[in-house]
Amino acid sequence: MAHDSSGPSGPGDVQGPTPRRRLFDYPRSNRRGLRRWLPSFKHLLTFVLLVLSGLFAAVGLVYAVTPVPHTVNAQARQQSNVWYWSDGSEITRTGTTNRQTVPLAAIPIDVQHAVLAAEDRSFFSNAGVSITGTVRALLRNAAGGSDGLQGGSTITQQYVKNVYLTQEQTLGRKFKEAIISVKLDRTVSKDEILTGYLNSVYFGRGAYGIQAAAQAYYGIDVGQLTVEQGAYLAVLLNAPSANDVRNTTEAGRRRVLARWDYVLDGMVKEKWLTPEQRAGMVFPEPIDPRPAANLAGVNGYLVEMAKRYLLDHDVVDEDRLDAGGYAITTTFDKRMTEVLQQTVQDQLAQSLDPAERSADVGVRVAAASVEPGSGRIVAIYGGPNYVRQFVNDATRRDVQVGSTFKPFVLAAGLRDGVQDRDGRRDRISPRTVYNGNDNVVIRYPNGKPVLQDGVPWQPGNEDGVDYGQITLARAMDKSVNTVYTQLGMDVGPDRVVRAAVDAGLPASTPGLQPIPSVSLGTSTPSALDMASAYATFAAEGKQRAPYPVDRLTRSGDTVDLPDHDTENPYDDQEANAVTQVLRGVVDSGTGFRAQALNRPAAGKTGTTDDNRSAWFVGYTPDLSTSMGMFREDAATHAFLSLSGVAGLERVDGGNLPTRMWTTYMRAALAGQKATDFPEETAGGLGGPDTSLVPPNTGTATPSAPATPTTGPPTGDTGTTAPPTTPPATGTRPPATSAPPGGSGGGGATSRPPSNVPESPDAPESPAAAVT
Template sequence: METMTNPRIQKGKKYFRFLFFGILFITAGLVLFALAVYIYAKILGPPPLAVPQSTLYYSNDGSIIGESNSGQKRYWVPLRSVSKEIVNATISIEDKNFYHHHGFDIKRIGGALLADAIAMHKVQGASTITQQYAKNLFLTMDKTWTRKISEALYTIRLEMNYSKDKILEGYLNTINYGHGAYGIQAASQYYFGKDADQLDLAEAAMLVGIPKGPSIYSPINSLEKAKNRQLLVLNSMKENGYITEKDVKSAAQEKITIVGKHAYHRSELAPYFQDIVRHQLKTALGLSDRTIQLGGLRVYTTLDTKQQQIADDVIKESIAEDSDIQVGFTAMDPKTGFVTALVGGRNYDESPYDRAVQASRQPGSTIKPLLYYAALEKGFTPTTMMRSEPTTFQFDNGNAKYTPHNFNDQYADGEITMAQALALSDNVYAVKTHLFLGENTLVRTAKDFGITTKMAKVPSLALGTSGVHVIDMVGAYSMLANGGKKADPVFITRVEDYQGNVLYEYKPQNEQVLRPDLAYVMTQMMTGMFDKKLNGYASVTGSTIINQLTRQYAGKSGSTNTDSWMIGFTPQLTAGVWTGYDKGNEITLAADKRYAKTIWARFMEKSLKGEPIKTFKAPKGVVSLPIDPKSGKVATKDCPISREMYFVKGTEPNEYCDLHPGKGEKRLPKQKEKPKQDGWLHKLFNWL
């Protein structure tokens, strides 16, 4: 008997097979697509977790002195530096299944689609924290399919390559909290004036509620809406088991103080200093402009905020407000080379040109310590005598002449010691020394002292006619203060990226350049500008500020028709000041010529107030003797004035002063070696 097949059954089997193979084909396609996406994501590797962050600049005590950003405040902090209330509240309100999905919450997506379909418009979001973070990494809001696909791919890459804690950390550091605050740290500081790890439950719940609509739920824009949103977050935390009903009521009733102020702005403190730091980040460390501005760097500098404020204040109070005189100022720790304060001009907003670092100005007599150090190397001593009188030097067989002049055309009209010549700033003595040593000597010595500008090999170089930078001169004087070690200026001690990785760390230098004994002898000679015992045909050059000083200083002033200088130091601080006109106009007013000394004295005294009074310590091989300043010989009890002077052992004088009547006791300290005679230089210069 033949069995008849029901046509409907046959047709049903046909459709079933079609459906089965269709589903199988689609499933295989989806599997292949997923596999392709996985392989592609693996090839692309882990995406960067950071977005542009504000770069912060720190002083030597760790306080913020400035920042650079694109108008968005972003400060990256690790997850461990975020309060647990912030973490719990964020997960609870934004993505309660965050630790249980792989970037996409399928159940939540389905629920959102159903809710949108019922309402006929979008009423519920389904983005996970990972998806939102992927969106933030693009920093644009284009609503295109290309962007959405890219975000989905980013989400997959994030989940494949990073832990959940790392993803949450990135999300919290990039989300927009309104008012230019991006990231939890910037938001915590803006709204509550505290760091992210210090927020309590009430503050955390209010803050976490803001990203839903920063312009709507900001407590600054609407405290009522912010409180309503806060309560919603608190109830969500209760439902998800993070807090109790009691916690909800307590936090909801807590009175919160809103600050509404960003922690860091473009600092008015040390803008010239910060410019130099940014320049060094680019040139010395090789960082790009974008990395410097938006790389989230932590740049630790040498700036001393106390000294910088003192420098700013004394400059402002010392120079007349209506004066066009400009200023360049640098302070440095001579032991380390750390620049502790710097002023490049009187008003950065009007002129960012840095007169402490960029300007090249004639140093005048402040170059003389470098010249006399070279002379000490060649056998001169503090008591080497030469005549101070009007002198014309002839060159090229009489075809060229040069006549240096002392201030106010005052001269000793007789012999003076090098110590007194330095204290009185005798120009004739300086030029004679320069020519005797050879014009190349000072050029080479200036280079050894760290002077970077070109020196002209001319007789007037001894009087500071070749331009120098303020910061170079402060470094040069610091070498004398620290016993002859290299003192290149240092501005940056450490640089970290936004994750705390060290990109650069300063390594101290300890290069000996000068002879310690000669550096000490030179330093002691430089204390003479403040010692009235060295008064002679004129007063010592520091006489106008001696009464302002309360400790021992070494220094030198200098002036030209267009420049006024004062540089000096103690064992723990060196400072240098230049004042003058930008266009090189002549300084004519007597008050204008005193600005440099006044600023220097006030700065040093205020900066060192309360600090221990330190004296310069003599190295081995240095001896001291009481010297009569006029004769340059060992003083007796009949000498009306006696000054302790220092010599390299074996070069000290052994003749007693014979300018004063009487038979004073003549006794020299016992020496192991017979002192060498100093008279050959005296004879050598008789012809000058």
């Protein structure tokens, strides 16, 4: 009898095999305890899949909407500018961040491998992130790591953090870092990432980037690093301050050396280094930390001058220069600059006693050296310390130069000739004779006197000395004011100004105006201007504008600098004639103390009205140097008299300035073979030429006009008419007597001028004098 299988079975019924139950696959009513609340495996799996899908979707969405930033953060953009001496050694660095970007090709491959061995050995094969490292870092920080987010980052991640993100230690920043790293790795080459990393990562000692680190720890450029040194710099990346062996404990040193071994062993493992190479390596001790030189001492004056040159010539704009990254090689010679600094400071220390003599307070010195023919500025003295006195005395244009201006008057006469009473121009030579007596009335070429306050102008000589009939050469030796003032009028003040500008003085120099007193040095060119202009005579008439920068690069790329054009304002005969006369100043004139240089030299002293400044400007064929001295009230910045300084009744240009010039030049040129001037510049002009009888002067008297006489004709006579200037706009008080004292650079005898018309028909011509 058949049974209905759907009905209940009785005791006699035979049961079929019981089906196997799957894990968790039983009615919830049959589960006991905690199991009744657990989801089934299917439910659990479904839940996990849903979460993972959502997570992947979220990651995908974040990946899609997170761009690689187009701009780097401000910190990563900032670099230092590095300023170098002419020999390539470093002067200083400027900028808030000590960083200098270099191309990857400039970094030795062994140094690159050392960094990879320390930080990311799979760099060239990974996708920009380390999953295991990132997860490990997240777990550690989720557990409450006290040091913030832990490591585990690839080089790409570190680069993204340094360059695109902030340094905040949050899970959100870490997640964003990973996303950007993956995208960056897909769009940028590994070399670009490695370059960016090596130029942005911090190495300690304030050094950002591998170039700054090489300088900070070994005092060399990155291209000179050895494998051992590169391995130590790689060690620093893990903990820059703690791993500096110059600032750690003995235990810390052992830890650093172990890490250094780890890096080198890793290079062997990656076959970047052979076991044989590794075996002979010794830990390279870094140098002691050096305080930032920055702008203290002479550095600030050098940097300021070079920076101003770059800005004034539109080489770079100020914003780009301030952003940094430039390597500026200057023309400054380190040894010469240090010698100049030491010379001035030693001389002032030996001569001055501000505690005992009030006259010794506020004394300042301005000095500059220029290379004749090239225009390179090799040394300056702008002051004792830039951070205490930021005004650069070597470049300021407010100190009168006195009789050091007279060579430009002579150069103008030699080049342009002098105008006679008939309006013709006659050639002159250093042997041309003038009336050198004191208080001679200065006249226009037509014979009319130059007037000051309605009275004929008589500038006078220092100490009221009468020299009688005297050659221009000997008048330069003695710095005779009356001769060179009259010569300036005979040539024409406008031509005198032009001659000075052609030699190298800026046309914008204050006081450089075509007025009668310009020949006495009433203008105020800087010490640098004067050294440059005299260098024109040293270079036989070739003139180049002075410049302080030889080379400029940024990130390895050369930046173009202005061309240095050579002008020829004077032919060699004219320039050499000036040199011949100025050699006489050293050999037998007011600059006799410069004979101690013991090599051919030419120069001119200068001492101004009321002894407000004193100068010596001179040169050899190899170097032109100016040395100026003045005194300034610290509170009002008013110029004070040098009388009484160093216990001297008067500070002449032939005294302290010439002494400093000679001491410096002797040390600056030490070891260099003495170079001779051209043969025709030799002396022999030291006295009056009795074979020349000055016409139209009669018996020389203090009031007689100083009419020139010429030697044998030297060329065609010019016919250029004298130029004129607008009428005078004001007058000055009458001349005062020269200060008492010994001889020097030709002391001043009247006050600074206002504009004076050159026209012989002008009713009055206010004039002034400084010597």
